[in-house]
Amino acid sequence: QSALTQPASVSGSPGQSITISCTGTSSDISGYKYVSWYQQHPGKAPKLMIYDVTNRPSGVSSRFSGSKSGNSASLTISGLQTEDEGDYYCSSWMAINTFAFGTGTKVTVL
Amino acid sequence: EVQLVESGGGLVQPGGSLRLSCAASGFTFSSYWMTWVRQAPGEGLEWVANINRDGSEKNYVDSVKGRFTISRDSSTNSLYLQMNNLRAEDTAVYFCARDGNNVNDFDHWGQGTLVTVSS
Numbered sequence: 001q002s003a004l005t006q007p008a009s010v011s012g013s014p015g016q017s018i019t020i021s022c023t024g025t026s027s028d029i030s031g032y033k034y035v036s037w038y039q040q041h042p043g044k045a046p047k048l049m050i051y052d053v054t055n056r057p058s059g060v061s062s063r064f065s066g067s068k069s070g071n072s073a074s075l076t077i078s079g080l081q082t083e084d085e086g087d088y089y090c091s092s093w094m095a096i097n098t099f100a101f102g103t104g105t106k107v108t109v110l
Numbered sequence: 111e112v113q114l115v116e117s118g119g120g121l122v123q124p125g126g127s128l129r130l131s132c133a134a135s136g137f138t139f140s141s142y143w144m145t146w147v148r149q150a151p152g153e154g155l156e157w158v159a160n161i162n163r164d165g166s167e168k169n170y171v172d173s174v175k176g177r178f179t180i181s182r183d184s185s186t187n188s189l190y191l192q193m194n195n196l197r198a199e200d201t202a203v204y205f206c207a208r209d210g211n212n213v214n215d216f217d218h219w220g221q222g223t224l225v226t227v228s229s
Contacts, residue, residue, distance in 0.1 A: 003154070036215035038155070045219035046147075046155065051210055057217060089155050093214050097160065097169050099145075104154035 004028065004090055004102040011108040012080045020105045022073045022090030028100055034093035035073040037066060041086045049088075050075060077107070085109050112136040112218045114206045119223030126196050126227070132189040132206030132220055139187040140164070143209035145216055146180060146191050148202035148225075156202075159191065160209065173199075196227045 005023040012018040022035070035053045038046035048057050050066035053073060063078045073092075077084055090102035118130040132144070145160040159170045159180040168180050179192040189206055203224050207216035 003156075034212075034214035038216075040155075045205060045221050046216070047219070048210070048215055048217050051215040051217070052212065087154075091155075091157070091215065097162075097167065097213070098171070099157040099160075101147075101155040101157055 002100065004092060004100055006088075006090060006102040006105045008103075009106045009108065011110055012077075013110045014080055014082065016080050017076060017078045018080060018107065020075045020077075020088055020090075020107070022075070022092075022102045024071050024073075024092055024100070028092040028094050031095075032093050033068070035066065035068055036091045037064075037075045038089045038091065039084075039086050040089065046089065080109055082109050112208065114208065114218060114220035116204065116206050116220045116223040119204065119225045121226045121228065122196055123229050124197060124227055127192070127194045128196065128225060130191040130193065130204055130206075130223060130225070132191075134187045134189065134206075134208070137208070139182075140184040143213050144180075144182060144189045145207045145209055146189075147205045147207055147216070147219075148200075149205070149222070150199075150202040153202075158204070161189070193225070196225075198227050201225060201227045 037050040040046045053068045054066045065076045088105045113135045115133045146158040161168050161180045177195045181190045203222040205222045206220040208218040210217040
């Protein structure tokens with residue numbers, strides 16, 4: 001049950017696009033279409049932003065999009081805004097109904 | 111409105127026990143898998159355990175197997191985490207989360223309860 005690998009930090013200017021990667025193995029990301037992404041602001045609970053690789057829950061901005069290729073998944077934030085600052089975590093379903101989270105990425109808006 | 115409210119956290123000595131509770135409201139509790147996720151101070155999220163709709167299937171991260179027990183009570187819409195033989199590395203904020211309809215993500219979260227294991 002190893003954590004998925006994410007970059008520690010990603011930054012961008014307002015209006016730019018950034019992409020956060022999430023690297024796993026054949027036991028998780030590449031084996032299933034069950035990758036989700038969470039946003040967490042300091043002292044707050046995580047919030048679901050993307051599920052099943054590409055789907056956005058109701059109420060989540062269309063500026064957030066997800067994709068997957070092989071052992072890696074990605075979250076792209078377009079038109080970066082100051083409220084997008086925070087920590088982002090990927091998660092993947094694994095065999096036998098268990099899950100793994102990514103190591104987390106701190107997003108900074110310059 | 112879906113609400114999840116955790117309670118039961120606190121300071122406990124190494125080797126001690128604690129029982130966390132999560133009160134659920136705003137949805138049909140018995141229709142959803144439920145999960146516990148923890149976050150050590152300054153660290154990332156760690157999936158801890160989940161339980162299926164009727165409580166017949168329970169899964170755990172390796173580091174808590176044999177020490178933690180997840181359970182649920184649909185008569186009171188409550189989720190529990192019994193934690194025994196606690197270690198310093200169990201210190202974390204523990205979040206209760208509802209699994210999504212496809213059981214592949216966590217679509218609602220509580221605010222968390224802090225567990226501190228220290229002498």
